[in-house]
Each structure stands twice: as structure tokens, then as C-alpha cells.
Amino acid sequence: MADDHDDWASPERTPGTPPRVIVVGAGVAGLATGCYAQMSGARTRIFEKHVLPGGCCTAWSRDGYLFDYCIEWLIGTSPGNDAHQVWSELGALDGKTVTNFELFNKVEDADGRSVTFYNDPDRLEAHLLGISPADARQIRAFTRDLRRFIDIELYPFLTAPALRSVRERARTLRTVLPAFRLFWRTAATPMHVFADRFQDPLLRRAFRNIFFQDPQGFPLLPYLFNMAAAHHGNAGFPQGGSLGLSRSIEERYRGLGGSVTYRARTERVLVEKDRAVGVELRNGKRYFAEHIVSACDGRTTVYGLLGGRYTGPRIDRLYTDVLHRPGALFPAVVSAFVGLRGDLAPGEAHSTTHLLAPDDAARLPGALQDSLVIQARSRYSAGFAPPGHSVLHCTYFSDFAHWKDLRTRNRKEYRLRKREVADLVRDFLERRTPGTADRIELIDIATPATAHRYTGNLNGSILAWKAFSEADDLCARMVGRDRMRLPGLSGFSMAGQWIGMGGLIRAASTGRFAAQYLCRELGLEFRAQKSEGAGPWHPGKLGRLPRLDRSSARKDDVS
Template sequence: MRASPRQQWTARDRAPGARPRVIVVGAGIGGLSTGCYAQMSGMESRVFEKHVLPGGCCTAWSRDGYVFDYCIEWLIGTAPGNDAHRVWRELGALDGKTIRNFDVFNTVVAEDGRSVSFYNDPDRLERHLLDLAPADARLIRSFCRDLRRFADVDLFPFLKPTPLLSLREKARTVRTVVPLLNLLRRTAGTPMAAFAERFQDPLLRRALPFIFFQDHEGFPLLPYLFNMAGAHRLNAGFPQGGSLGLARSVEERYTSLGGRIDYRARVERILVEGDRAVGVELRGGERHYADHVVAACDGATTLDRLLGGRHSSPRADQLFQSMLRTSHLVYPGVVSVFVGLRGDVPADTPHSTTHLLSDADSARLPGVLQKSLVVQLRSRFSDGLAPPGRSVIHCTYFSDYASWKALRAGDRRAYWALKRQTADFVREFLDRRHPGLAGRVDVIDVATPVTTERYTGNLHGSILAWKSFTDADDPLQALIDKDRMRLPGLAGLSLVGQWFTGGGLIRVASGGRFAVQYLCQELGLPFRAWESTGRDAWHPGKLGRLPQLDQSMR
């Protein structure tokens, strides 16, 4: 007799002949990806999510008919013909969607009004920069020459972890890398900050590190060139439906493959017997069992709360005991200010602008870390984010978590007052750039790093976990390649998500693919993956019912 759906998960042992059971903790992109590949590879999976929506940080919420899209600014893999695109197609993430591409990656405006536009087209960028700063011609031509060379670079291993590559695949990788070796070494070894300091023009010297909206301190030239080149070949666009739309599409793909998601199901601990994870216990005491558990949630939460601090590894200790305390290795949180507006701003306003703030403005902006404010016209990124005749502006800045946390914990009224101060500054700042705008504001919603932590569970509200091109790279890569996304000494548990695979949506999504490939090898199952065939046109109704981020969540 076949076990009932309830018995299938509450029984300690799997029924004879039944498919291997996999429990996934967290319905972020990493967890949903893991579930999709587990289903395609012949396993039976179930995802437990404490929230009411999929996506984790890849999310949105609603206020007064506006949709405030939180996560995606650009998505690697929006053009066919590369590994990242294949992953998104396998996950159904782009099913039925149009892609919005921009000619300019970002515009940076200084306090004196001078601006520089970072065009994705290297020829157009070179002409623009030479007009701005002819004295820096040599450096400008060097930067644009390297940007052209990155046009065909597609080296990130999104399909298969290194230990599982065949000899033929390794040889093919070597043949691809060798001609680019000098370019990669040089651009990976040249810090953007040091490169920018070589410019004579004061605007370019300050603006170059802000190509990625905020200054990703410690980044070398390589990621700037790689992503701008991707955008030039339309491989770093914005998918229709935005962040939550991406999560909803992957959710739909997962359930169409037979997977099950339980929302409002908070996992309190991972059940361990001897040296093996065997299931999870939910809040309320209900227990569910599986052959394998995948933790696809916050890293510190997994190690400290779900495992009770009793299981770790040298590499996990290095990351979460030593490096986590080193602020320059972890991305800060952000403050997001969404502005719902009647009408729009002039059509020639850049879709994304980083404003370098004066000392006086910086002093008024609570918790600002880099004296800069990013202003994005989000309703131009995708349809359906604002009611007809209205628009959404999204303002963000890197911000200190500790001060927001201490204030919310110690004086809730003062915390809300500081959020109002932030909203007032943004309204006044935007009105300076577009006189009369303040009188057309319908709603302003402020989310702090504490909001992100409460909403998603991500430690300190960090948006991308570990910073790339830092000392965190080696232990993180070793956790993926040598530890195979496991904790040595504890069987039956895999680690997925930005704290274990690196930040960025494509890395998180491919991390789910990696984890299932490792698991298939262990179980003796063939790994299987195929592209989704969903072609129904995307529409805003697919977002479903959106929560309002009320005061209890902030």
C-alpha cells in the first residue's frame, strides 16, 4: 500500500521502492532551485518557508497599488547562448517574459552637477569619457579596450561544480581560459580604487567605483568589465515581473514538477541522529523526515539555531566564527526608500543615477556609509509596478546595521522617527532635482537593514553575504569544491544559499544545481535537467497577493 502524503513525510524511514525524500529549508531562489533539480532528478522534495512568499531577498511588497520591487537591478543570463541563461530556462525563471535592457549601466552625478554616463557600448563610452576628460585619454582607452575584450568572456561554472567536471570538460575550460589568462590576471589584480586614483579628472576619479550604483569596496576591474560587457550583449537585463516575478516563476516551475511548498512553516531545528541529519522540526513540534536535508537559509541561522551550534567544520568556522566579525568581508545592508508618485519625471532622466552627496546632505541621511544615494526610476524597468499614470522611484544607500538595530531594540519611537527623517530627506532631495515633485508624492516606504533581517532572516540585513575578491573567496570555494557543500562529519545535510555559494542570484540558483548533482552522485541517481516549456505570457496578476510591509515587519 502506498503511503499517504502525510505518512510519506512523518514516517521515520522511507517506504520500500519510494523515491528519495529531500527536505529544503527556505524558499529563496537557492531553495527553489534545489527543489526543481531534485524533482527533475527523480527525488521527492518538500520546501518549508517561514514567510508567505517565495524568493527570500528576491521579493516585492505593495502599498496603495504600487509594487515596490526590492532586489534585481540587473540579472546575468537574460540573453540566450550561455550557461547562466540555461540555468534560468531550466528553472522557468524567464518563461513568457520580456527583458528590459538599458544603454547606460549607471550615471554618476557629482555635487556640482557634473555627470558621467557609463554606457555599455565601449565605443560610445570611450567617446563620452574622452569628451569629459581628454587629459585621461590613455587610461580611458585602456579601460574601453579591456571592455571590448570581455565581450565574449563566459567563464563562470554555472552548470557543474569543478570536482564533477569530466576530463574533456576540464580540457575545454583550459582551452577557453588560456588565451584570456593575461587579461583575467591583470584585471583581477587591479583594484578599481587604485585604477580610479590614476585619473586626473576629479569626477572620473570619484565616479568609476560607483559604476555598480554603490562603491563595492575592494572590487578589482574584472567584475565591472564583465558585467558591463554582459549588459552590452543584452545578457544583464531586467526581466518582466522583477524580483518577485522571478521567484514566482521558479515557484511555478517547482510545483509543476510535483514539488510541495509549505508557507508559514518555520523550521526550528534540523533533526540529527548520530552523525546524520534525518529531518526537521517545525515550530509547534511537528516533525518531518527525509533522506536528505538542504539548508537554504541564512548561514548563521543554520549553524547556530537549526543545528544548535553542535555541528560545523574548519571552513565553516573560518567563515562564520572568524571572518564574519571582519566588516570589510561582508556586504553591508541597505536602506531602501520607495516613492510612489503621481505622474513621472522628465523622459530624459537616466533610469539609474548615483548622486555623490555633499557633506551637508550626508550628515542629514541616517546611517549613510558612502556619502552617496542611488535613484532608480523603477517603473521604467518593468510594467505593472505602478498604477496607470503613476510611477515608482527607488532610492538606496549602503547603511550601518548596528545603529538601526540598537535604535529599534531600545527606542521604537525614535527608530520610526529616524525612518521619517530618511523619507523627508529623500522627498526634499528629489524635489531639488525635479521641482514640484514633492507635491505629487502618494506614498513613501522606508525599509532599513533591520527590515531586511526581520523579513528574510539574513544576518544583519546583508544583501549579498560575503564580498567577492576578498579573503572569504578561498574558504567559500573550498566549501563548494572540497567539502561538496556539506559539513564533514555530518551526513545527510547540504548547504545552499548566498552564505554558502556566494551572493548574486545566478550563483545562488546554480548552487542548488550543484547540491543536487553532488546528491545524485551519492545516491547513484542520474542527474537530469531540461528547460521549461512554459510559454504563457507574463502579466502582473502572476505576482499573486502581495503583503504590505506594516510596522510589525519593520
């Protein structure tokens, strides 16, 4: 829906019209910002460099297969909590079914021993005791804490920290105080420390990989929180997947009167007298507004769009100190999508982390860990594979610099490394289930360099700063104390994972927070209403799907 007032090219707003807000980036955070600003009476425009919404929350297609890139589980898929309310306001789940799984992840070692992390604590406890009775004390400690987290509901995603009312703060305290020692202890205990207490070597490795691969440095708390959410059906997989989620929010945004311009890369934010007044695109066109929100890569925002002119102690610490520490960012990933003729084995878990033998691990280019995650994606949602076919998503944490250097220096060698990934995946799947190799129709590889090329995310990181770190503390202060603003610059704010940390519900909530803060500045009343829905979801709503590269990694033509 186009704006009725064509004054975006003018520094002066048309008299009597609502304030204008420009959003840079049509990821989940940018779309959420636009939705909430529109609901609150502002006029908004979003500029996006790519041809699709969603940023990393996306998908692409090839030969009838849909390769869903982002969502593994989504917090807020079950009604009755604040996270679900955010998705309901954004129309993200309108008309969709949700797939829930009885297990969070399965971990299998090179000898075929496996651990299944059931979401039911009773079933999980019995399963783990069957594997290692000698670890009963440690097992019961974990499942006891999981039961306690199942009884807690804490989703602080509705109101920006600096704007929370006394009633909201009191409600949070009523939830937190009785479980304070539980939160403190599980937040202070690193998973690797907890896992090392197991006597069984498989359990020591398996617990580190509940989140598919070991994010390293995470404490117990997020594992328990997410497994508890999954137990309640509040961490399911929405119909339509990642791009489906983004398209639904885009549909909601357009229905509210917002406008998205694709293939529109923002080159700089226009500033006059320390106030952001507009943006200039790569094509030289300028657009003006009363407030600018950057919902794209954080470093690009601070040092690219704004030229590094507006920083402060927290920004400087993030980007000149914390950023350069090993493990500051959530690792980038290599993705290998495998298209297969026929169905998957009936008893196969939807997600399995394979702990690789040394020979296999050595064959993975740029690998940061010796494991490979295989997800049966065609079990997550219908429509990911043609009828009578299946699709697997194989991933591993990988070094961005390895792939970026290859792609920059030698495209031929870059393609050869991608071939090596495809070959390892094909060989591994064949050894795991004989006959699989003959059923493979294609293998499509996306590297960390691919993620960087299409989203601009620093180092190709999907989840930005690693949680439960100094970066987490600094970002929390930026959202709360700084109100998502940069020092010395008015009329400007940031949203997204580079300021609000990783996870889709966090990204969406930063859009809500940014809108709440800018409403205060622009004299608008913040308003949010649940979407009325737009009928049942269907694959046609995905729109035209791109291909990332011109050739597939086929059995006889890997590129």
C-alpha cells in the first residue's frame, strides 16, 4: 500500500500529516518496528538491500525443493504468554499450524551410541538413567531443574525496560524472586562445567550439544528455559518456516499501510546538527523522515551509515574490544541442503547431532567443531520437498574468515571447498543409511560468506553477539539506559539482534521497544493490536523464490 502523502523526498513534512519514520532493513526487527510504528499512527517506509524480507529468517528454492534456512524452534508458538502476543500482533502465525516435537535434539557418537533429549523430564530422566546409572545424581539434578523451569513463565518482550510500569516490574519480581536462586545458579554454571561432571563420556559430550552444536560459554539456564518452552509446545515450528514467518509479518505491515522498497541499499544516514533527518541510497536518492531506525548489521550502522561519528563507552567497548575477542560472536554456519527421492526412515529423529570420527571431522572445511547436525526438514512443515521426496538440512559451525578469504582470493578453490562439503555429506549419509547416495538429487551449499553477502551480517553470524557474555550486558544497557540510541545523535535508534541479542522473538521485541521509544519522542501514543488474520496459510504466500547460485551441487556436477 503506497503512502498517500508523497513527501518522503522533502526534508519538510506535509503539514497536518503524521510523523515519518524510515527503517533500514526488512528483517524481523525492521518489519516489527514498521508494524508497531504504523499501529501507533506514524507513517513508515522500509528500505531493504535484498529482494526478500526476513534477513537471515529466509529460504530459497531449487528444482522444487524449499531450503528453509533459519528457524529450528520458535519461542512463542503456544497461546497464553507474552511472546505469543508479540507474534499475534505481528500476524506472524496467522492461519498457520505449528509442529511440535517430543524431543529437543538427539546426539549420536561415531560408535552409534545416542542420547535423546526428550522435552518430558520424566521420560528424559528414565532414558538418561538407562544410559548411565552411575550418573544418577547429575541426571536428577538436571531434570529437577527442568521441572522447575516448566513451572515458570517469564517472557519479558512487551515493554521496553525503561518504560515498564510499577505493575509490570512487580509482576516480574513475583515470578523471579521465588526462583531467584534457581536463575542465579543456572546462569552462573557453564554447561561445559556441568557436563564434565558426568562419568559417561557420551553424556559429557551430548549435554554440550543439546543446542545442536556447542555454542561454548553458555550456562545451563538457556538450555533449561528452551526445553521447558518446548515441553509446553511454546517452541514449535510454524507452517511455512522461516520465509513464511517473514512474509506473514510483511503482509501484516503492508496491511497497516507500510511500504517496503527492495533492492534499495542504504549508503548513509543523513544528519543535520546532530539529528538524523533521512537516508541516502546507493542510487543517490535521498528520503527524509522525523525518525530513522537502523535494523541492520550493528557495525555497518555505527561505522558505515554514520561514519563512526556517534559512539560512546558502550559502543566503543563492543566494537573495539569485545568484538576482537575469540568467540565474541555466535559462530557462522555452513549449510548443506540435500534433496532426496523417497521418504525418510519413519523412526528418524527430526534433529540429530552426529559426533564425528576424526577422519570425518578433518574433511569438513573451516569446521570449528567435530560434529555435523542433520535435520529432517521435510518433517518440520509440508511443502519443503516435492511430493514423494524429502529434504535434509546438514550444518556445522564454521570459520567465516576461511570462506571469505577463499571467495575473495580464488573462486575456483571456493567452489572446490563447497564440493568437499557435499562429498562428505553424501558419503556420511550413505554410510549411515546404505542406498541414500543413489537417492540424492542435489546438494545445495551455503557458507558463512553466503550469509554475509546476502544480509551484511558481520562475519556471517546469524545470531550476532554471543549471549551470556559481556556483550550481552552492554546491549542490555543500550536497550534500557540508552533507549536504543547513540550518544549525541537525536532522531535515530537501533533495533535488531546487534542491540537486543539473538533469537527471533528478541529481534521482534526490539522492534516493539524501538517503536515505544520513538513514540515518546514523536508525541504519539504507542498502540498494539492483534492481527485479525488473513485466512489459512498456503505456499503461494512465499512469493517468488530466488536461487542463491546458478548451479547445484549435484551428484555429477558439484560447484
